[in-house]
Amino acid sequence: MQLTADLTGRHVLVAGARDEARRVVRRYRAAGAVLRTVSRPDHFTPDLLNGAVLAVVVSADDGGWPALAQACGAHGVLLAREAPAAPGGRVTLVGGGPGTEDLLTVGAQQALREADVVLFDRLAPHRNLSTLAPGAELVDVGKQPGHHQVAQRDIERLMVEAAQAGNNVVRLKGGDPFVFGRGGEEVAACAAAGIPVSVVPGVTSAVSVPAAAGIPVTHRGVSHLFTVVSGHQPLSDAEHVHLAGLGGTVVVLMGIGTLPQLIAGLRRAGMRPDMPVAVVERGYSDSQRTTVSTLAGIVTAAGAARVKSPAILVIGEVVRLAAGCEAGAGRLADLAEAVGA
Structure with a gap:
């Protein structure tokens, strides 16, 4: 069970060894609580609960701190128990999904709550990181098209150095860390430095953003x-031929800058000029927008609409299935007329 309470200015007692309780202390301090701490059971005295509304025991033993538990009952103070922080530094690669907090997994939220340092990308959900990772040091290492605020090698160095200092480091990435997220490189950097590392998968934008526009990437009888x-980067001629010959649905990430080359290559490789195409911009945001056309017309349509990154490109008959959803039935009716459907 999770409860939300306003602890601003309220007294909270945190009981536990200093290193083990440091994240709990940081979290309640960030929530505005007035903290008292006690590090050993034999140092506890009931007067520490005077004026307190909550006591938090940080212990691996559910039966630990029995005198404190008994005193909480006598004073009418709520008692909560939390597991201690693991010793030593470590890194967790967390997939943040397509950018909305609603699609953060339970595992992602838990990792953020326990983080000492968060290195986050611009496409990860970061607007409320101070709440999701209370008290953690937040480091923006986001990359934008044509401009890398922090180079990948430097990101890996920051990540490793923070963990070597004993911190629980979360590397928060958009989508899934292993879908064009360079997660494999970051795992390798941790392994080379002897840093324990784990991965929390994320909801990939390759599937979720088309879904937000009402476009399924597969559909019975269609794809x-x-x-x-x-x-x-632009694809090779051989890759264009391979894609054109596969059939089904093609989903392109980070493809706005190379859109003209991609479309020209697919047309040279024999893909039908009337193949439906959609560009979904800023998926799950308040300004989400879908531009629909055909393989022959999408470059012109995207230019007229001034399409910009971040955006997902969807190529295939499944684009027709978005009628009545975000893409708009009117635009799909225009598409049907254009392709002679």
Whole structure:
């Protein structure tokens, strides 16, 4: 059970060894509580509960601190128990999903709550990080098209150095860490430095952002496979031929900058010029927008709409299935007329 309470100015007692309780102390301090701490059971005295509304025992033993538990009952003070922080530094790669906090997994939220340091990307949900990771040091290492605020090598160095200092480090990434997220490189950097590392998968934008526009990447009788492609760099002629010959749905991430080359390559490789295409911008945001056209017309349509990153490109017959959803039935009716459907 999770409860939300305003602890601003309220007295809270945290009981536990200093290193083990440091994250609990940081979290309640960030919530505005007035903290008292006691590090050993034999140092506890009932007067520490005077004026307190909550006592938090940080212990691996559910039966630990029995005198404190008894005193809480006598004073009418709520008692909570939390597991101690693991010793030593470690790194957790967390997939933040397509950018909305609603799609953060339970595991992602738990990792953020326990973080001492969070290194976050611009496409990860970061607006309320001070609440999601209370008291943690928040470091913006976001990358924008054509501009890397912090180089990948420096991100890995910051991550490793923070963990070596004994911190619980969360590397918060948009989407899933292992879907064009360079998560494998960051795991390798931790392993090379002898830092324990774990991965919390995230909801990939390759599936979720088309879904936000009402476009399924597969659909019975329409598409039984989908291919996810990075559009960060232009594809080769052989890759265009391969994509055009696969059938199904093609989902392109980071592809706005290379859109003209991609479309030209697919047309040279034989993909139908009337193939439906959609560009979904800023998925799950208040300004989400979908531009629908055909393979022959999408470059012109995207230019007229001034499409910008972040955006997902969806190529395939599944685009027609978004009628009545965010893409808009009117635009899809125009598309049907354009392709002679």
